[in-house]
Amino acid sequence: GESVGLHLPTLSVQEGDNSIINCAYSNSASDYFIWYKQESGKGPQFIIDIRSNMDKRQGQRVTVLLNKTVKHLSLQIAATQPGDSAVYFCAECRANAGGTSYGKLTFGQGTILTVHP
Amino acid sequence: DSGVTQTPKHLITATGQRVTLRCSPRSGDLSVYWYQQSLDQGLQFLIQYYNGEERAKGNILERFSAQQFPDLHSELNLSSLELGDSALYFCASSVTGGGWEQYFGPGTRLTVT
Numbered sequence: 439g440e441s442v443g444l445h446l447p448t449l450s451v452q453e454g455d456n457s458i459i460n461c462a463y464s465n466s467a468s469d470y471f472i473w474y475k476q477e478s479g480k481g482p483q484f485i486i487d488i489r490s491n492m493d494k495r496q497g498q499r500v501t502v503l504l505n506k507t508v509k510h511l512s513l514q515i516a517a518t519q520p521g522d523s524a525v526y527f528c529a530e531c532r533a534n535a536g537g538t539s540y541g542k543l544t545f546g547q548g549t550i551l552t553v554h555p
Numbered sequence: 556d557s558g559v560t561q562t563p564k565h566l567i568t569a570t571g572q573r574v575t576l577r578c579s580p581r582s583g584d585l586s587v588y589w590y591q592q593s594l595d596q597g598l599q600f601l602i603q604y605y606n607g608e609e610r611a612k613g614n615i616l617e618r619f620s621a622q623q624f625p626d627l628h629s630e631l632n633l634s635s636l637e638l639g640d641s642a643l644y645f646c647a648s649s650v651t652g653g654g655w656e657q658y659f660g661p662g663t664r665l666t667v668t
Contacts, residue, residue, distance in 0.1 A: 470655045472655050479661075480659075480661060480662075481557065481559075481645050481647070481659030481662050482598070482645070482647075483659065484656045484657065484658070529655070531655040541586060541588065541603060541611070541652065541655055541657065542600050542603060543588075543600055543657065544600065545597060545598040545600075546597075548598075
């Protein structure tokens, strides 16, 4: 596979463990926060999003937590599987001055998750 | 498979040359986005088109341009290529103009020698 960065944070877990991937964001004006997963050799894949007026959202095996006080976003993956091994990116979606989001995503640097069988 | 197609998959060219990357969005998606992914800059938004019109611009160089055609496919043109333009270029699409749930294609790997 190919790596997307030489100095990305890494997280290594055992199959079946829960994983927590963290992200710090800078713009408190962002409307949505999104998590994407990028497997080796593929494009990013949408996982889950959370609106800025929420602090928690759950999906299938994933939970996103938003702490606006400290500008922190986390992705929790339950019962992590080898197929979850990938680079995980948080992204922000900001509205323009008129309050319209144009879908312009600003991505974080990414975290490499490795799941060992 | 996201339903977004990109061609070519790989492209090797020399400095100073011009290339065109092509993207076909998912059926029914009106918005197309272009991103550049490199080791030093990460994943960077370049430009967005919605139903044929430019909607948003990121840190896209003046040497780069894009367009979306009436059939909604899009092309990204890169000219006067430099070594630093070597990167993965992704196209993504979404149904609406403000979509943050974007579907990414497999990317075009550009190598400038």
